[in-house]
Amino acid sequence: MTNPAPEILQLGYFRLGVRALDWWQNFAALVGFGQVSDAPAGELQLRTDAERDYRIAVHAAPVTGLSAVGWEVAGPRELATVGERLRVLGSGVRDASFEEKTARKVEDMIVAVDPDGLCNEIYWGPNTALRIPFQSPTGTSFESGACGNGHVTVNVADSQSTLDYYIQGLGLRLSDAAWMEGHSRVYFLRCNARHHSFAFAQMAQRPPGTVHVMADIANLDSLGEVRDRLLNAGITLSRDLGSHPLDGVVSFYVATPDGFEFELATGTRFIAEDTWASDRFLRTGRPWGHRKPLPSKDRK
Ligand SMILES: [Fe+2]
Numbered sequence: 012m013t014n015p016a017p018e019i020l021q022l023g024y025f026r027l028g029v030r031a032l033d034w035w036q037n038f039a040a041l042v043g044f045g046q047v048s049d050a051p052a053g054e055l056q057l058r059t060d061a062e063r064d065y066r067i068a069v070h071a072a073p074v075t076g077l078s079a080v081g082w083e084v085a086g087p088r089e090l091a092t093v094g095e096r097l098r099v100l101g102s103g104v105r106d107a108s109f110e111e112k113t114a115r116k117v118e119d120m121i122v123a124v125d126p127d128g129l130c131n132e133i134y135w136g137p138n139t140a141l142r143i144p145f146q147s148p149t150g151t152s153f154e155s156g157a158c159g160n161g162h163v164t165v166n167v168a169d170s171q172s173t174l175d176y177y178i179q180g181l182g183l184r185l186s187d188a189a190w191m192e193g194h195s196r197v198y199f200l201r202c203n204a205r206h207h208s209f210a211f212a213q214m215a216q217r218p219p220g221t222v223h224v225m226a227d228i229a230n231l232d233s234l235g236e237v238r239d240r241l242l243n244a245g246i247t248l249s250r251d252l253g254s255h256p257l258d259g260v261v262s263f264y265v266a267t268p269d270g271f272e273f274e275l276a277t278g279t280r281f282i283a284e285d286t287w288a289s290d291r292f293l294r295t296g297r298p299w300g301h302r303k304p305l306p307s308k309d310r311k
Contacts, residue, residue: 018089018182022159022208023063023137024081025224028072031268035069038265041240042226042275043151051114059153059160059226061145064116064138066160067226075269076221077163079130080209082181082202086135087119093133094121097180107132123180126172127219129165131181151237152229154279158205161225161276164197170213174198183209186282187257199257204281206258223264223272227279231261234277238263253300264301 029035035055039046045058047065056065072078084090097104107120111132118136125131147153153160167173177183183200186207191197195214199207212222228234238252249266255276262276 017184017202018084018093019082019133019202020085021083021157021203022080022162023083023134024066024068025077025161025163026068026070026079026081027221027224027269028075028078029069029267029269030071030073030075032069032071034268037244038241038246038267038273039069040148041244041246042237043147043149044226045145045147058145060155061142062139062156066155067224076271077129077165077224079132080163081115081132081134083137083159084133084135090119090121090133090135093180093182094123096182097121097123100176100180102126102176102180107134125176126169127165127167133181149236149240150233152233154227154229154277158203158281159208161227161274162205162208162210163224164210164212164222166214166217166219166222167211168213168219170196170198170211173211173213177209186287189257201282204284206280206282221271223274225262225274225276227260228275228277231277234261234263234275237275241265248304250301251304253302254296254298256296256298259296262301 039055039057047056047058050056054068054070057067059066084093094104102123104121104123107122112120115134116138117134120132120134123131123133177200178185183202185198186201187199189197195212197210197212200209201207228237247266248263249272250264252261252263254261259280260276260278262274264272264274267273
């Protein structure tokens with residue numbers, strides 16, 4: 012399997028369909044995301060940096076989970092290249108409408124559906140002309156910028172089809188593949204130095220769809236402060252602090268009311284492209300933590 016040229020520069024944004032928008036409003040405030048003040052009604056647009064309008068959009072929808080993943084390319088030539096590769100693969104791809112491009116504030120965009128129906132929005136020319144300075148309302152520092160912020164993880168029906176689609180079609184690169192808890196093989200794909208922006212597994216015991224999304228925080232103190240605020244507000248963690256040796260993070264997971272987890276993490280590994288294939292076997296981190304927290308009545 013060959014890796015095509017890397018047209019995709021970053022995970023620009025992802026969009027989440029949710030039912031409990033009030034819960035998300037509160038959660039966003041506790042984490043310390045910035046918010047776009049003129050977002051459409053029924054939608055929260057969450058900022059982590061000044062480079063892009065927003066990184067996460069949360070909108071009311073009957074179907075919960077990822078509704079779209081935004082992948083940024085440099086310009087029209089790269090957009091055409093990715094579009095052509097996806098067409099050759101035989102996957103559904105179409106030009107975005109004027110209204111869709113206006114809604115995303117991008118110059119041009121194509122919309123491509125992956126083998127499990129997940130919508131990928133590939134675009135160039137994000138709205139950066141009137142860049143608004145970013146300051147977290149809670150002083151949270153995010154690890155965000157040219158490598159995007161965070162990642163998305165999904166469950167798929169057929170790993171090989173998904174691997175072909177994202178590597179041969181979109182042009183992502185395989186960073187790691189590992190057997191994880193539950194005997195499922197998890198694949199981690201990158202589009203830049205960030206260890207992965209997209210991960211997936213084929214877990215037969217659950218339907219295809221969103222497993223978790225992650226927001227990346229710049230340091231452990233900031234992550235700890237976010238965790239304190241969430242716990243003090245009675246937000247339920249599904250897995251408490253722990254480490255993931257592959258991408259190098261310390262993280263915890265929040266149980267959202269919409270059927271997927273939200274990971275908050277720090278310490279993401281950034282890969283040196285020319286040495287990765289050799290140094291990946293020399294990593295020494297070990298997994299710890301990520302336990303299910305005690306019910307609050309049992310906490311001392
Ligand atoms: Fe993750």
